[in-house]
Amino acid sequence: MFTRIEYDRYMKSKRLLLSILLPVYVYTLALPNFSHGAEPIVYSWDNYDNWYYKKSVSYKGWKYIVIHHSATSAGSVKAFHKFHTQQGYGGIAYHFVIGNGNGMKDGEVKETFRWEQQISGTHVSVNSWEYNVFGIGICLVGNLEKSPPTKSQITALNNLIARLKTTQNIRSQNILGHRHVKYDDASDKKEQTVCPGKKLDIDK
């Protein structure tokens, strides 16, 4: 049995412990919310230099998916990387390449360094820069003006689009073929190209 004094002393020490532990506990609980409360980064033209080449793995600013064909019968990430580097694009223009069995496996999806580093592409013209900066570029190997993509390419493309739509929050109306991409200047002009070819039905 406690005496009255012992009991008081016991309660006092307990209160002291609580007064130390409780704030620590509350602070720990609240900590993740503090970091969430930090100002979200706004990706605008005003702070362009701060983010264009420096997007991180957690970058979630993608707004569009732009679909291309290579206009060549064969191709691979390696081949396009070499070609686009020579063209002065700073490496392969796209974020993803889907093979057709010539240079890459049929239906094989490969990420490029642009996706890994979450940096902007160079897959549309300077007239539509918005789509380079905020658009995920996907290239189907093949000349889809002349012959349709393979079944495996279609399946791979559909799966990739479905995945990107969910993980990156891309709206359906922002999934476009290269030739449907409009100029930035509000002239209503579209990219001067047949890409990704008449044999690919984007609506499908």
Ligand SMILES: [Zn+2]
């Ligand atoms: Zn294109």
